[in-house]
Amino acid sequence: MPQTDGTSAFDVATDVTRTEGGGLVTDLDPDWDVGGGILNGGYLLSVVGRAAVLESPHAHPVALSASYLRAPAAGPATLTVAPGPSGRTLAHSLVTLSDAGGPALTAQATTATLGTGPSDYGSPMPDVPPVEECFSVAEHRHLAPPGVHVPGLSLKVDTRLDLATAGWAFGQPSGEPVLRAWMRFADGREPDPLALLTFADALPPTSFAMGNMGWAPTVQLQVLVRALPAPGWCLVEARTSEIAGGWVDEDYRIWDSTGRLVAQSRQLARAPR
Amino acid sequence: MPQTDGTSAFDVATDVTRTEGGGLVTDLDPDWDVGGGILNGGYLLSVVGRAAVLESPHAHPVALSASYLRAPAAGPATLTVAPGPSGRTLAHSLVTLSDAGGPALTAQATTATLGTGPSDYGSPMPDVPPVEECFSVAEHRHLAPPGVHVPGLSLKVDTRLDLATAGWAFGQPSGEPVLRAWMRFADGREPDPLALLTFADALPPTSFAMGNMGWAPTVQLQVLVRALPAPGWCLVEARTSEIAGGWVDEDYRIWDSTGRLVAQSRQLARAPR
Numbered sequence: 034m035p036q037t038d039g040t041s042a043f044d045v046a047t048d049v050t051r052t053e054g055g056g057l058v059t060d061l062d063p064d065w066d067v068g069g070g071i072l073n074g075g076y077l078l079s080v081v082g083r084a085a086v087l088e089s090p091h092a093h094p095v096a097l098s099a100s101y102l103r104a105p106a107a108g109p110a111t112l113t114v115a116p117g118p119s120g121r122t123l124a125h126s127l128v129t130l131s132d133a134g135g136p137a138l139t140a141q142a143t144t145a146t147l148g149t150g151p152s153d154y155g156s157p158m159p160d161v162p163p164v165e166e167c168f169s170v171a172e173h174r175h176l177a178p179p180g181v182h183v184p185g186l187s188l189k190v191d192t193r194l195d196l197a198t199a200g201w202a203f204g205q206p207s208g209e210p211v212l213r214a215w216m217r218f219a220d221g222r223e224p225d226p227l228a229l230l231t232f233a234d235a236l237p238p239t240s241f242a243m244g245n246m247g248w249a250p251t252v253q254l255q256v257l258v259r260a261l262p263a264p265g266w267c268l269v270e271a272r273t274s275e276i277a278g279g280w281v282d283e284d285y286r287i288w289d290s291t292g293r294l295v296a297q298s299r300q301l302a303r304a305p306r
Numbered sequence: 307m308p309q310t311d312g313t314s315a316f317d318v319a320t321d322v323t324r325t326e327g328g329g330l331v332t333d334l335d336p337d338w339d340v341g342g343g344i345l346n347g348g349y350l351l352s353v354v355g356r357a358a359v360l361e362s363p364h365a366h367p368v369a370l371s372a373s374y375l376r377a378p379a380a381g382p383a384t385l386t387v388a389p390g391p392s393g394r395t396l397a398h399s400l401v402t403l404s405d406a407g408g409p410a411l412t413a414q415a416t417t418a419t420l421g422t423g424p425s426d427y428g429s430p431m432p433d434v435p436p437v438e439e440c441f442s443v444a445e446h447r448h449l450a451p452p453g454v455h456v457p458g459l460s461l462k463v464d465t466r467l468d469l470a471t472a473g474w475a476f477g478q479p480s481g482e483p484v485l486r487a488w489m490r491f492a493d494g495r496e497p498d499p500l501a502l503l504t505f506a507d508a509l510p511p512t513s514f515a516m517g518n519m520g521w522a523p524t525v526q527l528q529v530l531v532r533a534l535p536a537p538g539w540c541l542v543e544a545r546t547s548e549i550a551g552g553w554v555d556e557d558y559r560i561w562d563s564t565g566r567l568v569a570q571s572r573q574l575a576r577a578p579r
Contacts, residue, residue, distance in 0.1 A: 095553065095574065096373075096525060096526040096574045098371030098372075098373075098414055098526060098528055099371075099414070100369075100371075100390065100398050100414040100416060102390050102391045102398055103391060117373065117375050117409070117412070118375045118376060122552070122576070123525065125373050125375055125412075127373075127400075127412060136390070139390070139398075139400060139414060140414070141371055141372070141373040141412060141413075141414060141526060143373060143525055143526050143574070145553075147551060148551045150550065150551055151550070152548060152549070152550040153549040153550055153577075154483060154516070154546065154548065154549040154550075155547070155548050155549075155550070156547040156548060210427060243427070252369060252396065252416055253369040253371060253414060253416050253528070253530075255371055255526070255528040255572060257526075257555055257572070257574050259548045259550060259553065259555070260548075260550055260551070273427065274428070274429040274559065274567055274570060275425060275427065275428050275429060275532045275533075275567045275570075276425070276426040276427040276428075277423065277424070277425040277426055277427075277428070277532060277533055278420060278421045278423055278533070279395070280368065280418075280532065282530055282532070282570060284570075286547065294547055294548045297547060297548075297555060297557075297572065299528060299530070299570065299572050301368065301369045301416070301530050303395070304426075
């Protein structure tokens with residue numbers, strides 16, 4: 034049953050509250066990890082996005098560009114929002130997420146108020162099999178190759194891979210760095226702009242499809258939210274254009290259940306060894 | 307003849323110098339405009355990138371994400387670089403470009419040292435006609451429709467549009483928001499990572515291909531530099547995925563003369579009316 038009263042796992046894990054002194058604090062949840070105690074970069078960006086809209090006259094993050102300075106520890110963290118120019122259409126700010134060790138993530142944030150109007154031009158959703166014919170990452174945790182930690186994230190975000198891009202899970206990597214999956218929160222919490230920030234970094238590394246099961250730490254990530262997503266499953270596609278010199282990019286496009294493009298992201302990451 | 311001694315128009319227009327007090331200053335050149343005295347966002351990002359590498363142990367900008375707070379005036383401007391974590395592989399910083407009116411652009415900067423090794427995986431260059439069969443924007447300035455200002459930028463950056471994406475210049479817009487062009491500096495100055503930051507925002511708005519000749523002000527722009535470009539013409543492709551609610555995205559991919567992908571960018575802009 035969908036949880037829309039602020040008690041969903043996502044809403045609790047990304048909650049940002051104001052202290053009596055006026056500062057913003059959060060409690061980073063260790064269960065949104067990608068393995069080894071490393072919290073997912075998209076999850077962290079959702080926390081940052083929540084802080085940005087708290088301090089903005091506008092309701093939605095429409096563009097966030099974050100530098101991942103170092104991996105923050107789970108537990109208490111603070112958020113500072115330095116306001117920039119703000120107007121009727123949009124507002125700018127600079128958000129910093131810090132733990133006891135200092136700043137972990139800084140982000141350019143642009144907030145605005147997304148409407149419900151139709152798209153004037155849109156990229157169509159790719160043709161993919163229905164959810165029930167896709168590969169559940171959570172249900173196949175026992176298939177993880179030795180040494181591959183199944184991340185907590187995979188229990189929070191229900192990820193159903195298009196089998197055409199899941200060969201790596203069966204020891205048959207396609208050699209093409211593309212992954213495609215239906216995605217929603219495991220507890221049924223419906224997608225919204227803050228959720229899309231997590232979805233925009235929630236697939237396994239595209240390098241898995243190249244047969245390389247290493248971790249690809251995010252260096253810089255930009256997410257654009259283009260529309261309010263309809264309820265239901267989102268389709269998430271990640272694609273890499275270039276791997277060279279120890280660097281890899283990942284491009285995400287996310288469509289909602291009506292087939293509308295609702296988010297795009299691009300990240301630069303360190304390529305797995 | 308290529309100018310590689312720092313006296314090219316680009317090197318002069320993006321020069322950043324250190325004052326006796328240790329601050330960084332520049333002199334924004336009015337000739338790199340997109341019309342109406344508005345300086346090109348890519349040009350501004352090259353100035354920011356130059357400041358970032360000046361204050362970094364690393365030589366190249368590999369990821370820059372900028373918020374365009376307001377359009378700065380041509381003339382004297384200052385740059386502040388707040389250093390972040392710095393290591394053997396990469397360094398982070400936050401760069402702010404300000405004119406007399408205050409901050410105009412803030413950017414997350416990641417610098418690193420790009421090597422000359424081969425690509426492990428790359429997106430091939432699309433099939434396009436040779437430069438001499440393409441449409442020179444500068445040579446056809448007299449064809450500009452009434453009310454369309456031909457930007458100074460078009461005289462600094464030699465842009466040769468693939469005729470398949472230049473129908474709008476003849477009153478026959480394709481209806482597909484894609485532009486493709488060979489690009490190099492008009493004075494022959496060879497491309498480098500700083501140049502790619504300008505190229506990543508130097509095509510006309512993709513909305514031109516939709517028959518909409520208005521201006522699309524950049525709100526947030528991320529550029530990734532993936533390799534040192536070889537000398538010669540670069541191929542630059544811009545593509546829009548979604549236009550809705552007054553917002554438009556533009557995705558750039560840039561290949562060098564050897565066909566290697568050397569840069570990617572994505573921006574969120576306000577859609578022309």
